[in-house]
Amino acid sequence: MTRTTPGAERTVVVGAALLDGGRLLAARRSAPADLAGRWELPGGKVEAGERPEDALVRELREELGVDAEPVDRVPGEWPLRTPYVLQVWTVRLCPGSPPPRPLQDHDELRWLTPDRIWEVDWLDQDVPAVREALAVIGDGA
Numbered sequence: 001m002t003r004t005t006p007g008a009e010r011t012v013v014v015g016a017a018l019l020d021g022g023r024l025l026a027a028r029r030s031a032p033a034d035l036a037g038r039w040e041l042p043g044g045k046v047e048a049g050e051r052p053e054d055a056l057v058r059e060l061r062e063e064l065g066v067d068a069e070p071v072d073r074v075p076g077e078w079p080l081r082t083p084y085v086l087q088v089w090t091v092r093l094c095p096g097s098p099p100p101r102p103l104q105d106h107d108e109l110r111w112l113t114p115d116r117i118w119e120v121d122w123l124d125q126d127v128p129a130v131r132e133a134l135a136v137i138g139d140g141a
């Protein structure tokens with residue numbers, strides 16, 4: 001018998017802690033209106049049957065035009081608007097990748113050194129995820 005637990009349905013949103021030379025890429029959302037102007041980790045929803053790492057590579061190609069490679073999962077999981085939860089990976093650009101450009105969903109990108117991470121207005125729900133990513137970067141990832 002199949003039983004479903006009420007509230008158990010959830011969709012993973014993958015976020016990239018895209019690193020280059022010790023800097024982290026922050027992306028400013030251009031839509032929807034309630035998120036526009038706030039900063040996030042680029043990424044998006046994992047599709048049915050898709051591995052999170054594959055979703056990350058796909059989303060980064062679509063949104064930023066880059067060839068990227070997930071490195072490690074950042075420990076933790078952060079609730080977003082129901083039914084979404086945010087999982088984060090450190091990611092690096094593949095050799096020869098074009099630099100990131102705001103092709104979709106974003107209107108500005110910024111490379112941040114660890115001491116400048118909090119200079120942008122991160123989405124509230126991203127703050128704990130960014131803090132955790134920063135801890136990993138600080139460890140020399």
Ligand SMILES: Nc1nc2c([nH]c(=O)n2[C@H]2C[C@H](O)[C@@H](COP(=O)(O)OP(=O)(O)OP(=O)(O)O)O2)c(=O)[nH]1
Binds near residue numbers: 013015043046059
């Ligand atoms: N990508 C991303 N989305 C985030 C973050 N924080 C956060 O609350 N969200 C929300 C915004 C959206 O409601 C949802 C992800 O949607 P999305 O628009 O980025 O994903 P997508 O490209 O797959 O979306 P879609 O237009 O194909 O439906 O998660 C974050 O750090 N990165």
